[in-house]
Amino acid sequence: MRKSATALCQLAALLFALTTGSIAALAADGQDHDGKSGGTADHAKFEELNKTFASGPDVTRACLSCHNKAGDQVMHSIHWKWEFQNEKTGQTLGKSHVINAFCGNVAANEPRCTSCHVGYGWTDMAAGPPKDETKVDCLVCHDRTGTYTKIATAAGMPPLDPVSPKAQTITGAPAKALDLGKIARSVGLPGRENCGQCHFYGGGGDNVKHGDLSSVLFEPTKAVDVHMDKDGLNFACSKCHVSTEHQWAGSRYDVKAIDTVGTGKPGARRDVATCESCHGSSPHPIGTVAGIKLNNHTGRVACQTCHIPSFARGGVATKTKWDWSTAGKLKEGAPYHEEDFTQSDGSHLHTYLSTKGGFEWGENVTPYYAWFDGQVRYTLSDATIDPTKTVEINRIKGSPDDPNSRIWPFKRMEGRQAYDAKLNHLVYNHVFGPDTDSAFWTNFDWDKAIKAAMEHVGVDYSGEYGFVDTLMYWPITHMVAPKDDALACAECHARDGRLASLAGFYMPGRDHFSWLDIIGYLAIAGALGGVILHSLARVMMRGRTKH
Amino acid sequence: MTDKNHYHDIRAQEKPPVIKKKTRQGLCPGQNHYVMIYTRYERFWHWSQAALIFALFFTGLNIHGTFSLISFKLAVTIHTFAAIALIVLWIFTTFWNFTTGQWRQYLFKEGIFKIIRFYAYGIIVGEPHPYKKGLQRKQNALQSLAYMTFMLIVGPALWSTGIIYLLYDLWRDMPYAGVLLPIIAFLHTAAAFMIAIFVIVHVYMTTTGKSVFHYVKTMITGYDCVELTEAEEAYIRETQSVSMIE
Ligand code: HEM
Secondary structure, eight states: OOEEEEEHHHHHHHHHHHHHHHHHHHHHHHHOOHHHHHHHOOOOGGGGGOOSSSHHHHHHHHHHHHHHHHHHHHTTHHHHHHHHEEEOOOOOSSSOOOOOOOSOOOOTOOHHHGGGSSSSSSTTTTTSSOSOOGGGHHHHHHHHOOOOOOOOTTOOOOSSOOTTTBBBTSSBOOOOOHHHHHHHOOOOOOOHHHHHHHHHTTSSSSSSSSOOOGGGGGOOOOOOTTTTTTTTOOHHHHSSSOETEEEEOOOSSSSOOSSSOOOOOTOOOOOOSHHHHHHHOSOTTTHHHHHHHHHHTTTTHHHHHHHOOSSSOOOOOEEEEEEEGTOEEEEEEEEEEEEEETTTTOEEEEEETTTTEEEEEEESSSEEEEESSSSSEOOOOOOOOOOSOESSSHHHHHHOOOOOOOOOOEEEOOOOEEEETTTTTEEOOOOOOOOOOOOHHHHHHHHHHHHHHHHHHHHOSOEEEEEEEEEEEEESOOOOOOOGGSSOOOGSSTTTTTTOOOSSSBBBTTTHHHHHHHHHHHHHHHHHHHHHHHHHHHHHHHHHHHH | OOHHHHHHHHHHHHOOOOSSSSTTTTTTTEEEEEEOOOOOOHHHHHHHHHHHHHHHHHHHHHHHHSSSSSSSHHHHHEEEEEHHHHHHHHHHHHHHHHHSHHHHHHOOOSOOOHHIIIIIIHHHOOOSSSSSOOOBOOOHHHHHHHHIIIIIIIHHHHHHHHHHHTHHHHHTTTTHHHHHHHHHHHHHHHHHHHHHHHHHHHHHGGGGGSSTHHHHHHHHHOEEEEEEOOHHHHHHHHOOOOOEEE
């Protein structure tokens, strides 16, 4: 009964996929990524778009003339505000507020960091994003020519004629002048190449930040990501990161660490990006002991833990350590770099930059595991730190005794970064500013750089800085491997397995009572020894009684 | 102990023919007769229990982390199936023991110190066994006590903790589940060690018969030489309730 129902569903899904597939194939813009097909309009035929555009806002104005609620919707999203109000912890987070273990802070470095803002011209964090709807950048998400991009240092502006020969895009490629008209006529639902331009390059380079989001995911193989597999499911990001009114599911500030609702009614869920929202919470076949056991694991172990055996797969490394304390060394008065990490594709990655300090990189990195209930508390600039200890930039909450916590995989970023040595709090840093006399990347002077940033943000600074070791946790959830690559039981159920250092609960195979074992093994050895001695005695005495 | 009235209860369900041919003459010395003392069910129960316990001990240690000769997944799978099989077997056997009255075999017997003395000393110097196996006295006092301990203490300790362990996912969200699990695992492991010691000594004891494999052979064929009282012998001949080879 159940089987036939599933078969029916599969048939229906197949038919659906075939029809939507052919509609998509007919569409002028040739959208090919699953999860974003189904458009009913060809933008190339719209009068409003059949002209030349002088600027980004010019295009936006044309978009808004039909999509009259889109601007307002975007301006209420985290993509626009870079601010997240965490109701559970009361903290105000988001890129405009937090300090991280990478470049540190957006504030005081705006035009470089806001190059990835979904808008045009956000030049001052404190003032907030632009108030004008036409400053929303529709194209960065909706361009389907694959050519749209933004200049790396121009507060979100795209490269338009004339482009400076030295200009780079946000992915580090040489910038070329765009044809805004052609791009405007191509628009469609976002594909991986749209989201990826910003999200695969967080932290200033390919896969620097997340570890599970790299340029490999533009066209990944199945081995790297079963969902985005270019020859298979080929999901767009929005297939999982569902949206309503330009708001997306899937937050790193307030993570849905466990989803007991599961799939919900067919087609019902538009609110979460969890694995369970498609796969349910008993996804393993129940025909075997192992299947039943695994289904019981889903309440305690996140899907990602077993199904993402390592991150930074597919040939692009991620930054695992960033030591700011060594930044600023010069050779003959000039900044220099070292490239001592060789990526599997043969390219060399920076291990030292005068501007940024020392780095370590990793490919196919084994995650760090922790109990996680989805809550993350940030060490903001107002938090007093203990510089004698390693400071957690973001603390993840969770416990084995809490049914809402599960074991999750993380990228654990190691940092060494600046703090106020008197007031004991983290400091902001002014790194980018080619024309200022205080920006670190041009002047290599910590005193000036920190002071300028702290003034800009308006946080007290004693004038004395030091460096403190930090850790930052990034939940791993992309790069889901094919099921044959999922972790075997003994990866964790073993004395020295992946969860060896996770305390507070008993796990067969990992834990044991040493003294019970010692007594047990000794008793067994004693019993064996006893019977051997006894039998020897019998044999010897028998020999004697015979004679 | 050799109350006639019991024969019927005990052996009624199995009526193998008395083999009249004198093929096995001289097999048993003196008064003894070569009779079936372990029925088919007893032998089946004994050997399948042995195999299951061996499998459980092996896979249990593999799960425990003592060694990893097979994958954890396979170990858990085998352990789970073998455990369920063993529990079913024990339920059947308990039922069998009570319906056939065989449970009496396990009752406390006197003379245990003589037996202990025999195994500690007598056997080495060649004294005769102080205990005569009878149709209704298959076990000596020491055996009865050991098997009783096995069935009433170690066995239940294993299956009760094992079942709780197996059903962990049903109670894991209850308060104190985190404290209970290691206790259950501790007791289960401790009982497993006790069973292992029992098995070692038990296997060794099987070598103390007339020959090294005498007892093992008995448990395979079911037949052994036992002393029959005249009344017993007459009864068996009359009712053919017990297979006897002459
Ligand atoms: C009689 C029924 C039994 C049941 C229901 C049972 C069940 C279990 C369960 C559920 C586990 C936890 C691992 C897993 O999830 O599979 C386990 C572990 C174990 N079992 Fe059993 N078992 C039984 C009998 C035995 C026997 C007869 C032995 C040994 C002779 C044994 C030795 C062990 C050992 C050593 C462990 C590892 C304990 C640890 O490290 O936590 N079990 N058993």
